[in-house]
Amino acid sequence: MEIRHFRYFLAVARQRNFTRAAAQLGIAPPTLSRQIQDMEASLGTRLFIRQQREVSLTEAGAALLIEAEATVRQFEFAQRNAQRAGRGEIGHVELGYVASAVYCGLLQRQMQAFSQAFPDVSVNVRECAMATLPSAVADGRYDIGYIRSPLTLPDGVEAVRLDSEGFVLALAQDSWLLGLKAIGCEHLQNETFILPEQISGTLHVAAQGGFAPRLGPQPGGLVAVVARVSLGQGVAVVPASMVGHVSLPGVVYRSIKGSEAASWLSLIHRRFEKAPAVVRYIQQVKQVAKVEA
The missing domain is CATH 3.40.190.290 (D-Maltodextrin-Binding Protein; domain 2)
Structure with a gap:
């Protein structure tokens, strides 16, 4: 998995809808759905319970949510710090x-x-x-x-x-x-x-x-x-x-x-x-x- 998979996962978890999450991310809903399926296959467990209009987190998805948020925050912090160091701001x-x-x-x-x-x-x-x-x-x-x-x-x-x-x-x-x-x-x-x-x-x-x-x-x-x-x-x-x-x-x-x-x-x-x-x-x-x- 890559950091983008965590971003996709968080968007779906927050929006509880693949279409809205795809619009937020700027990608097509089928592409987002395939990325989440690849993520679930890599982990060997389902992350979402898919319903007609909304999705909800499974127990595994709820456990991943906290860690995914922390991972993305740390990645963005590291990215910003690298950029700031390159500009001489730190x-x-x-x-x-x-x-x-x-x-x-x-x-x-x-x-x-x-x-x-x-x-x-x-x-x-x-x-x-x-x-x-x-x-x-x-x-x-x-x-x-x-x-x-x-x-x-x-x-x-x-x-x-x-x-x-x-x-x-x-x-x-x-x-x-x-x-x-x-x-x-x-x-x-x-x-x-x-x-x-x-x-x-x-x-x-x-x-x-x-x-x-x-x-x-x-x-x-x-x-x-x-x-x-x-x-x-x-x-x-x-x-x-x-x-x-x-x-x-x-x-x-x-x-x-x-x-x-x-x-x-x-x-x-x-x-x-x-x-x-x-x-x-x-x-x-x-x-x-x-x-x-």
């Missing part, structure tokens, strides 16, 4: 991000929009070291990632450019630089720079100031960077979104006069991504980025 996404994607609120906005559009797609979100995130996306440990660009990417990984922002200077509250009316790039030539994972801002500020930067430690995430600043180990050029979001005792943020240093967040993904749910996420981010551009 599934799973592994997402990695760097901390600044959260500080500026970008990750929250995009995750909320995606969850509203596709509530049955589960997204596992984890903060990652930016140095390892691109390779983790390339080899499949993550499906997508939020990084701070510019950054060299492995072959097969692409980036969608998102929000851009400038940099600010994080310095200790007792720094002599706070005595200046405005801090320019040239004032930083004798400072030790605590390095975040994305060092382009530091290098750009040093280039604008006309000096080679004195490089200090590179402790990892932005909170670790600012923690080193709070301990008096140096200054740090960090994304402007940290102001108001990461506040540590003994740390002050100041703008850098004349600095044109900027970076931007990017969504990175595999170039030939096949998983429908992941493709949906990438498409949504691209659409929003295009509108905001």
